[in-house]
Ligand code: SF4
């Protein structure tokens with residue numbers, strides 16, 4: 001039975017019968033490519049290096065999900081910092097919106113790890129081992145999946161996938177923990193081992209099989225382009241006014257109206273997402289500038305001006321002036337400044353420790369002692385975010401009627417960690433009014449932190465106290 005054939009346009013990565021169309025782009029080593037390569041290698045070094053870097057004795061970046069603690073640039077965000085993280089998250093989102101409004105999909109073409117690793121590591125390796133882009137195409141056409149170069153390629157891809165997966169996991173557990181796991185048998189840490197194996201497999205499948213489809217169908221950022229770009233945004237585009245009507249160079253002599261596009265297909269052959277830039281702005285275009293480099297080479301060879309495919313905007317292509325200042329380039333930066341300013345203010349004004357007071361654990365709110373006194377339990381949880389270890393004291397301010405028993409004081413808490421201590425507060429039963437009395441709890445680190453909070457002790461009411469007194473007398 002033959003597969004039905006699509007009548008209209010299909011995804012660039014599919015044939016019209018729905019089978020996979022493998023894209024093996026022909027590289028174009030132009031000026032844009034050289035600049036992108038420099039950026040890509042710097043980003044690769046950064047990606048591999050960040051988990052090993054430290055600032056103020058803290059990891060530069062550590063996203064500790066189980067403990068819900070995020071360390072970014074030496075600053076630790078605890079679960080109580082939800083507002084701070086929300087402000088940071090919205091700021092990043094607004095920055096991306098602004099960047100896209102001004103420079104289009106510059107992130108996709110220049111900075112995204114998918115593009116960087118695919119175009120500057122995995123594809124070059126493929127071309128090296130399979131006899132160039134044409135060699136890869138030939139192997140595809142022959143259905144030769146056991147070519148020695150292709151097998152070596154898969155083996156190297158597996159090693160690279162393991163390196164990437166381990167680096168990725170280091171962002172979540174830290175390099176010391178990762179190294180510890182690597183020295184142990186998988187039986188000693190089965191869950192992390194499974195996570196690492198699955199991540200390696202996903203990375204391997206992504207760069208081996210899924211490839212450009214990540215950008216075309218899976219990435220949400222790619223889908224947002226229809227709303228994030230406007231006619232003034234910077235895009236990589238073909239200039240139809242200059243290029244059309246297309247024709248081979250020899251046609252130009254016979255037909256005076258032939259445009260600069262010689263229909264050589266170089267821009268299509270080089271496109272890593274398999275599209276034709278001459279069809280206009282498309283969601284599949286990741287603005288990688290490969291087509292611009294390819295076309296510039298052709299134009300130079302023909303002694304024509306370069307830039308038939310270039311960075312431009314839809315406004316410029318239709319003969320209008322480009323508008324840098326427009327509603328979205330005013331609203332996005334203002335909103336960004338507002339949220340990022342609020343984030344910086346909250347970050348620089350947050351206390352050096354988070355203190356939480358918690359009541360009695362158990363069925364009764366207080367305990368009666370044989371000598372007629374009452375014991376209340378108070379738990380104090382301290383999260384240290386000062387950047388170094390601290391010793392904390394907990395006292396009851398201005399109330400000589402309360403005796404504090406706390407053998408764990410002073411409490412030492414290392415930076416980025418939290419600890420909880422129990423205090424037993426003993427007071428005379430006669431001091432309670434309507435079954436309660438207010439005290440002031442003070443937590444002090446001897447330097448910057450002085451935390452004061454009113455706390456309600458629970459005890460017997462006057463009537464209960466009188467009844468107890470009668471019983472014992
Ligand atoms: S059309 Fe050009 S810029 Fe867009 S993805 Fe293809 S090669 Fe890159």
Ligand code: SF4
Pocket residue numbers: 238243260261262263264265266267268278294295298308309
């Ligand atoms: S590379 Fe340039 S000249 Fe060749 S087909 Fe593409 S746009 Fe036309």
